[in-house]
Amino acid sequence: MRRARRHRKCWRRPARFNNRLQGRTFIPPSTFSRWNAKIRILEQLRKILPITDVVVEDVAAVSKKNCRKWNRNFSPLEVGKRWFYASIRELGLNLSLRTGYETKELRDRFGLKKSGQKDKKTFSSHAVDAWAMAADISGAEHPTETGLYYWTPIRVHRRQLHRFQPEKGGIRKPYGGTRSMGLTRGTLVRHIKYGLTYIGGTLKNRVSLHGFGTGKRVTQRARIEDCTFLTRIAWRTQWYAGTGRRHSSPHLLAGVSCLYEDESREISRRAR
Structure with a gap:
């Protein structure tokens, strides 16, 4: 699509001098779209529920020793993740992070099992980790609802x-x-x-x-x-x-x- 537009005979192209980053962190469009979709869902939920805290399972990308610049900027995952965390804090919400092994310990504490059948639209396949992390903050003892509510833009x-x-x-x-x-x-x-x-x-x-x-x-x-x-x-x-x-x-x-x-x-x- 971009190639077709650039080779089309247009009488002018708009100036590009005023749309540079100027010190801001660059986020690839696909990465921004992926993480911004989560923010949109969060904003929709805030219109329905009194949300005060957000818990996220922090996923770390592979880093290299003695490569500070590489570790900071190489991964779209890391760039998008930092933008996502900053956006949550800008909404005035309390952000809590959990690692993968901490989520596993929470599941064991609540006596919940996680299913590996991701094609099944069930609580144990897609929502058990989210409930365990949320229960650790809210103080819930057991799930009161095991249905799934799918939102698709x-x-x-x-x-x-x-x-x-x-x-x-x-x-x-x-x-x-x-x-x-x-x-x-x-x-x-x-x-x-x-x-x-x-x-x-x-x-x-x-x-x-x-x-x-x-x-x-x-x-x-x-x-x-x-x-x-x-x-x-x-x-x-x-x-x-x-x-x-x-x-x-x-x-x-x-x-x-x-x-x-x-x-x-x-x-x-x-x-x-």
Whole structure:
């Protein structure tokens, strides 16, 4: 994508003299995106729960003896981890770190077993370490809930707004963006046939609909008139019971954000 843009015949390129780091620590974009996703989840949880402490299992990268500069800057893991810890402290939260062997000791103290079957969506596969570290801070004695609540951000393609290869006539079809026929992608709707879904892309005056729980596209030819608009969501959620079975309750819609003003006006206009 970057190569295609650089070789395209553009009449000018914007100045680059004012976007340098100027003494700031560089974080690779992929590393920043990965760690910033955790901060976003934490900020969403703070809107629901009174969080005061955060416990993180500290993972150390391989270091070299007598190579101070290498040990400080070589690893994206270390760079992203330091940024993540600093961001937590900026939120005014108490940060506690635990090593891997300390987490193992906590599991043994609470009598919990960790499963190696990561494909199973169960408490023992994915959440037992997190609960043990949190219980060490909060003083809990045993888990009161063994279900898992999955939060997945709605994926929106922002960088590529048109197809790379033009079609007949030299026209490059639209691709990506955050709007579909005047509506924000990720708007939660109820379709007369497909039920609870959210809006994706657009094609030939029709919109794509994606399943709320799985995110899989269910149709590309939905009409706006067949949809009842509910709200704008930034996350899609799934609840798995303690046995790893997906829960199908329709009221589990946490993570729903507020409507944008322009969408509110559009929905009101259509309702009239």
